[in-house]
Amino acid sequence: MALLSQVKAWNTGRLNDLATTVTTANESMKEQLDKTKKHFSDVHADWSGKAYDAAYNRVGQDYNQGTKLAGEVGELPTVLRQAASSLDSHRTVLLGKVNDAIAAGLTVSDRWEVSGTNADKVHAHQDLINTAYHALNAAATDAAKKITDQAEFIRAAGDLLGSSFDVSDDRTAAAGARLADEDAKALADALRRNDSKAIDEILSRMPQGVLSAQDIEDMNNGKNVTVPAEVQNYYKEFYKDLGADNLLSLNDHLNSESKTSPAAVAQQNAIADSIKMLSSEKVGTGIDKTGKLISPGDYTRLPSDVRKLVSSRLEDADWGKIAPQGPNVFKKHLTDEIKFADLISHGDQSLQPGTTFGTELGRQGASLAAYMDGKDPQINQWINQNWKPITPDGFFDQPDHHTLDSAAEKYLGVAGTNHESAYQLLTGLNSHTGKPLPADLSFGAIGDDYKHDGNYDPSKFGSEVFQHTWDDKGKSAASLVDWIGEHTHDKDHLGDMSREAYAKLPDILAPHDKDGNMLTQGGKSIFQLTADSFLANPELATGLSKTLAPNLDSMAGLALTTGVDGTNAHLSGPDVDHLLFLGAQSDTGKLYLETSRQLYDQAVVNQIISGHDPDSVRTPETLANLDSRVNAAILNAGSYQHVHHAMDGLAHQQDTHDVKQEASKIAKEVFKGATKELVNKFPGGEIVHGIVGNIRDDGWDSSIEQWNPKPDSTIVAFPRAHDVGDAAVVDFDSRLQAADSAAGLGRWPDGYKDYRVPYDSTYKQDLSDGLITSKEKLENFLSGGSKIEPSTK
Numbered sequence: 001m002a003l004l005s006q007v008k009a010w011n012t013g014r015l016n017d018l019a020t021t022v023t024t025a026n027e028s029m030k031e032q033l034d035k036t037k038k039h040f041s042d043v044h045a046d047w048s049g050k051a052y053d054a055a056y057n058r059v060g061q062d063y064n065q066g067t068k069l070a071g072e073v074g075e076l077p078t079v080l081r082q083a084a085s086s087l088d089s090h091r092t093v094l095l096g097k098v099n100d101a102i103a104a105g106l107t108v109s110d111r112w113e114v115s116g117t118n119a120d121k122v123h124a125h126q127d128l129i130n131t132a133y134h135a136l137n138a139a140a141t142d143a144a145k146k147i148t149d150q151a152e153f154i155r156a157a158g159d160l161l162g163s164s165f166d167v168s169d170d171r172t173a174a175a176g177a178r179l180a181d182e183d184a185k186a187l188a189d190a191l192r193r194n195d196s197k198a199i200d201e202i203l204s205r206m207p208q209g210v211l212s213a214q215d216i217e218d219m220n221n222g223k224n225v226t227v228p229a230e231v232q233n234y235y236k237e238f239y240k241d242l243g244a245d246n247l248l249s250l251n252d253h254l255n256s257e258s259k260t261s262p263a264a265v266a267q268q269n270a271i272a273d274s275i276k277m278l279s280s281e282k283v284g285t286g287i288d289k290t291g292k293l294i295s296p297g298d299y300t301r302l303p304s305d306v307r308k309l310v311s312s313r314l315e316d317a318d319w320g321k322i323a324p325q326g327p328n329v330f331k332k333h334l335t336d337e338i339k340f341a342d343l344i345s346h347g348d349q350s351l352q353p354g355t356t357f358g359t360e361l362g363r364q365g366a367s368l369a370a371y372m373d374g375k376d377p378q379i380n381q382w383i384n385q386n387w388k389p390i391t392p393d394g395f396f397d398q399p400d401h402h403t404l405d406s407a408a409e410k411y412l413g414v415a416g417t418n419h420e421s422a423y424q425l426l427t428g429l430n431s432h433t434g435k436p437l438p439a440d441l442s443f444g445a446i447g448d449d450y451k452h453d454g455n456y457d458p459s460k461f462g463s464e465v466f467q468h469t470w471d472d473k474g475k476s477a478a479s480l481v482d483w484i485g486e487h488t489h490d491k492d493h494l495g496d497m498s499r500e501a502y503a504k505l506p507d508i509l510a511p512h513d514k515d516g517n518m519l520t521q522g523g524k525s526i527f528q529l530t531a532d533s534f535l536a537n538p539e540l541a542t543g544l545s546k547t548l549a550p551n552l553d554s555m556a557g558l559a560l561t562t563g564v565d566g567t568n569a570h571l572s573g574p575d576v577d578h579l580l581f582l583g584a585q586s587d588t589g590k591l592y593l594e595t596s597r598q599l600y601d602q603a604v605v606n607q608i609i610s611g612h613d614p615d616s617v618r619t620p621e622t623l624a625n626l627d628s629r630v631n632a633a634i635l636n637a638g639s640y641q642h643v644h645h646a647m648d649g650l651a652h653q654q655d656t657h658d659v660k661q662e663a664s665k666i667a668k669e670v671f672k673g674a675t676k677e678l679v680n681k682f683p684g685g686e687i688v689h690g691i692v693g694n695i696r697d698d699g700w701d702s703s704i705e706q707w708n709p710k711p712d713s714t715i716v717a718f719p720r721a722h723d724v725g726d727a728a729v730v731d732f733d734s735r736l737q738a739a740d741s742a743a744g745l746g747r748w749p750d751g752y753k754d755y756r757v758p759y760d761s762t763y764k765q766d767l768s769d770g771l772i773t774s775k776e777k778l779e780n781f782l783s784g785g786s787k788i789e790p791s792t793k
Helices: 004-009 013-045 050-103 119-160 167-193 196-205 213-220 229-242 244-258 262-279 304-311 319-325 327-344 355-372 377-390 401-416 419-427 458-466 493-509 526-536 538-554 573-583 587-610 618-647 656-671 685-697 700-706 721-743 750-770 775-783
Strands: 518-521 563-565 568-570
Touching: 004 050, 013 050, 050 119, 167 196, 167 229, 167 244, 196 244, 196 262, 229 244, 229 262, 244 262, 244 304, 244 327, 262 327, 262 355, 304 327, 304 355, 319 327, 319 377, 327 355, 327 377, 327 401, 355 401, 355 419, 355 458, 401 419, 419 458, 419 493, 458 493, 458 526, 493 526, 493 538, 493 563, 493 568, 493 573, 518 526, 526 538, 526 573, 526 618, 526 775, 538 568, 538 573, 538 587, 573 587, 573 618, 587 618, 587 721, 618 721, 618 750, 618 775, 721 750
Parallel strands: none
Antiparallel strands: 563 568
């Protein structure tokens, strides 16, 4: 309520002055737009062609959009002058009524209260002043709204300028922002009052079901989708105005109600989905004439305090600034990370976060795993030496390990749904530009409390994620790698990323230098640390085997180096052995690899029988090498598990015969659906990838996943190369004989001598090199012999 003294002091002429200032600035802007357009018209005499046309058209677009912006700015002086005139006239009337009361011998207080000895006069003049005051107040409210609205239109138009978004749509976007501001303030107040009814009412007004199931499917297939501009702007402004603390409080409130209220569950889903939608570069507000997405989502559309929460990692902290804040602030950081992990884990599980958002979620998950494993000595020092002596016993027992582990799993699980995020996490490269990712992707949100120089290190991320013992046995972490194999033979951008990520796996899981020296960490080879982790986390092994199974072609041919040539990825011999060994650390992983091997073998045998093999020398040698590597990996993994568990007093080795028998059943059924055209292709990725694809399409993947053999507790000795080699040669002969018989050719056995002899000799020689037959060979395989520290790579 404005006081009498304040109204007397009002200078409504200042609004006219402001209108003049805005007009002058707007005219200056229009002059600059005219000059820019004129410049490109003038240079046409000296510059022509497609480059000029493109530049001129772009300048023309900016000129048109800038002119529309100038139109919005040009309306503000009119609004200001109208407000000045209205306020001045209503002020004059009100002050006139005050003067009339004073002239009648009455007194008017600063709060507009009339007093005097004549009650009738007091009442009459009070009514006149009240009426004039309310009219002035209404005029002031109306003026403020019109000025605010026009200013919001200008701000929205300015945001849209240069974004390929039509500036004339600013009023729609501004409307969404204004509603969001009102809802966010009301919600924050309701949360402070713990007013469940008000919270539910506000949430019910928020846009629901913004993305359809078809939209989400299109996004997962690499397509762009659109939402109304007011919806995008609503959520952007809503979360900015609500703030991260209130957002987490809201999730706490919904968690308390979700057990009994389906509406609370739906609201949690809507919140998680809207945050992922805002961050996604595949969601915009329209498509321009060139087919480009208008106003695409991005990590920066999330408010800075949310980005700080996601992107601030403890190991990157400047402890000179963080430590003085004390243990309570440190503990709140962990608690907030847990709360946000819970929040973002709700919603449609197939809806991907934006690429940068997903990358940062993955890094936060890795950071929490590193904290649980005590990988950062600086954090350990502050907790153990500085803070534990000044905090109550058990202070650092909460949040407990399982709660932190669950939060880290949720972060990694959401990150893994976006293949571009997973690619960036594994390679350290931008998924579109190929340039190294910077260490700080928060766009300034983390401030000076955390370091933000240098580049992101995928090797560090790998050690944090793939060496941690997970409560879910590595299932969430496995989502970062299990998608790769499905796309390595695609000819598009996703295929390119898959091949590059595939070739990067040895650097993450079993790194070595160019001379083959294994890189170490804490006195052990990183490969051995990874193997220990994959044994403890069988879902990691299964996830890796899903990527290796469709890519046996990348392991055939004895490549000298690991890399990508065009649309073909290939692994060197040592990298093949290391990855297969890791993938075979679970029984399910063994079955994936053995099923794929048998499918590959049968495809090659069928081509031999049908006369479509162009190289009778190279084919049996290549096949024998591949078979020996897969078989050796499965046997070596069994030996490692036997030794590892025996050391713990848990003698166990799964008989690989069971794996081969089950794989044979599945392979035979899958191969029934293989077309003649597919079988007749030359052995390589397309054969195995196509047939292994049928495993997923026909539901045989569930047969593999559900296969759960009973452990054989009998202690088994290391396998003998002679026995394994003889069995493999018999298996190859049996395949040839069966295929020849089925085709009615009658060429067995002499007709296949050129294949059987080199297969026999090559298999047995390669097996003798790769099969682990003693503890000493196992130790040498895991350690890699010579070792060097990663810093000297």
